[in-house]
Amino acid sequence: MAQQHIHCSVNNCHYWQNGNKCMANEIVVVSDDFGAQQPDYVDASLAQQIAPTPAENCMQTCCKTFVHKNSSQIKADKVYRTQ
Ligand code: SF4
Secondary structure, eight states: OOOOOOOOOOOOOOTTTTTEEESOOOEEEEEEHHHHOOOOOGGGGGGGSOOOOOOGGGGEEEETTTBBBBBBTTTTSOOOOOO
C-alpha cells in the first residue's frame, strides 16, 4: 500500500516539514468550537473518546494537533514527530 501523507501548509507548526508535509504520527481534526474549548492534552491519542463535532464547511474545522514550533506545550499530548 502506498504511504499516505497529510499535506499541510501551516509551516509554523511543530509537525510541519518542507514540502508541506505533516510529520505527526497522528492528528485529530475537530470543529472550531470544540477545539477552542479544549486544553492541549485533548488530542489524537484521545480521539476515540471525543464525541462527534459536526461542521458546515471547511472553515469550521481545525487541526487540534497544531502546536507552535516554539511552544512549551509540545509535549502536552502524546503526539510525536515521526522524523
Ligand atoms: S499537526 Fe496539523 S497543523 Fe500541524 S502540520 Fe500537521 S496537519 Fe498541519
